[in-house]
Amino acid sequence: xxxxxxxxxxxxxxxxxxxxxxxxxxxxxxxxxxxxxxxxxxxxxxxxxxxxxxxxxxxxxxxxxxxxxxxxxxxxxxxxxxxxxxxxxxxxxxxxxxxxxxxxxxxxxxxxxxxxxxxxxxxxxxxxxxxxxxxxxxxxxxxxxxxxxxxxxxxxxxxxxxxxxxxxxxxxxxxxxxxxxxxxxxxxxxxxxxxxxxxxxxxxxxxxxxxxxxxxxxxxxxxxxxxxxxxxxxxxxxxxxxxxxxxxxxxxxxxxxxxxxxxxxxxxxxxxxxxxxxxxxxxxxxxxxxxxxxxxxxxxxxxxxxxxxxxx
Numbered sequence: 001x002x003x004x005x006x007x008x009x010x011x012x013x014x015x016x017x018x019x020x021x022x023x024x025x026x027x028x029x030x031x032x033x034x035x036x037x038x039x040x041x042x043x044x045x046x047x048x049x050x051x052x053x054x055x056x057x058x059x060x061x062x063x064x065x066x067x068x069x070x071x072x073x074x075x076x077x078x079x080x081x082x083x084x085x086x087x088x089x090x091x092x093x094x095x096x097x098x099x100x101x102x103x104x105x106x107x108x109x110x111x112x113x114x115x116x117x118x119x120x121x122x123x124x125x126x127x128x129x130x131x132x133x134x135x136x137x138x139x140x141x142x143x144x145x146x147x148x149x150x151x152x153x154x155x156x157x158x159x160x161x162x163x164x165x166x167x168x169x170x171x172x173x174x175x176x177x178x179x180x181x182x183x184x185x186x187x188x189x190x191x192x193x194x195x196x197x198x199x200x201x202x203x204x205x206x207x208x209x210x211x212x213x214x215x216x217x218x219x220x221x222x223x224x225x226x227x228x229x230x231x232x233x234x235x236x237x238x239x240x241x242x243x244x245x246x247x248x249x250x251x252x253x254x255x256x257x258x259x260x261x262x263x264x265x266x267x268x269x270x271x272x273x274x275x276x277x278x279x280x281x282x283x284x285x286x287x288x289x290x291x292x293x294x295x296x297x298x299x300x301x302x303x304x305x306x307x308x309x310x311x312x
Contacts, residue, residue: 003079010105013077017088017109020079031087033115035060035279036106038133039122040067043146044091046271047121052089053272058279059086061111065102065133071095075105102133115139115282119275122146124153129162141278143168143271144203154203155299158292163284169203170288171274172229175266176208179244180233183256189237194220197234199227207291208233214294229268 003016035055039047044066051062073096080089092105110116118128118137124147125131128140144167147153154169184191194212198205208230209220216235225231235242240257244266247253252266 001081005077005079007074008077009075010108013075013079013090013092013105014108016077017079017090020081024081031059031061031111031114033058033060033117033279033282034063034110036063036065036116036118036133036137038065038067038118038120043122047119048091050121050270050272050275051119054275054279055086055089057276060117060279061088061109062090063106063109064089064091065106066091066093067099068093068095069099073097100132103136106133106136110136117141117279117282119143120146121271123148124157126156127160127162128165129160138164139278139282140165141168141275142166145169145172149201150203151201151206154206155295158295158299161289161292163289166278166285166288167203168271168274168278170207170285170291171277172204172269173208173211174277176204176230176233176244177211179254179264179266180212180235180242183242183244183254184235184237186259187237187239187242187257189239189257191216191218191235191237193236194218195223195232195234196220196230197223197225197232198230200224202227202229205230206295210291210294210298211287213298214291 003020005013005016035051037047037051044064048064051064055062075098076093078091080091090109094102094105098105115138116136117139118133119141121143124142125134128134128142134140142157144150144153144157150169154167157165157167194216196205196209205222209222212220232245243255245253246266250265250267252264254262254264
């Protein structure tokens with residue numbers, strides 16, 4: 001069932017939601033946070049599906065904000081009753097100048113005394129912390145792969161990073177980092193060289209390379225391949241090379257010095273799985289902050305080296 005409200009106000013939406021709870025015989029309890037998804041009409045369906053899937057593990061009030069800045073001023077709302085949803089699901093279409101004042105619409109709908117998470121599935125604002133929607137949140141999630149230029153998008157995120165920010169490009173590296181760390185724990189040798197192979201303009205590869213530089217203190221070479229995504233990572237040591245090479249969509253070869261070759265599952269995860277993982281934590285990601293700072297440092301060094309070459 002869907003309750004549709006055209007040309008409405010935040011107050012009327014709040015009242016309709018309360019009435020809906022009373023009709024169902026509940027008061028919206030059991031939720032762990034408010035989950036705001038800031039999107040547009042073109043990306044609405046995919047974002048809606050991912051939020052609903054994540055809701056199975058993380059009961060929440062989902063507020064899908066669909067922005068239509070070119071339309072006539074106004075607010076439309078839909079209250080959805082989804083059988084699989086573990087919480088409220090509202091779609092708020094902000095039109096015209098309403099897009100410029102989302103806080104007045106969203107604040108009355110936030111679940112009291114619970115964290116607020118905002119997710120931008122595609123293009124994100126310049127500074128998440130000062131954004132009109134972002135300032136409402138404890139956690140802010142972006143996805144560089146949804147941007148027009150993913151690598152530049154993650155570098156931009158590095159320069160504007162604030163506590164509570166994260167990006168799904170980083171989440172995509174979780175298993176790669178775990179496997180590499182496990183391999184080095186067993187080899188127990190210093191790394192002398194490192195390479196990451198990935199598709200062109202791959203933000204997760206840039207983050208993985210920065211993480212390796214930071215942790216190992218060696219230069220990391222990024223090699224472009226046909227992809228998809230990250231296709232290999234290699235760490236050279238005096239005892240041999242730790243290698244993770246993706247050979248198929250869901251299969252990866254794992255090689256370590258002195259051990260038989262193994263096949264491990266390293267599939268490319270869907271967005272709803274990535275969002276579900278990120279919603280498991282509400283604390284600051286200190287490691288990501290360090291990696292992004294390393295990216296900023298590396299960018300500054302590259303610019304300095306370029307300036308020296310041009311002036312030579």
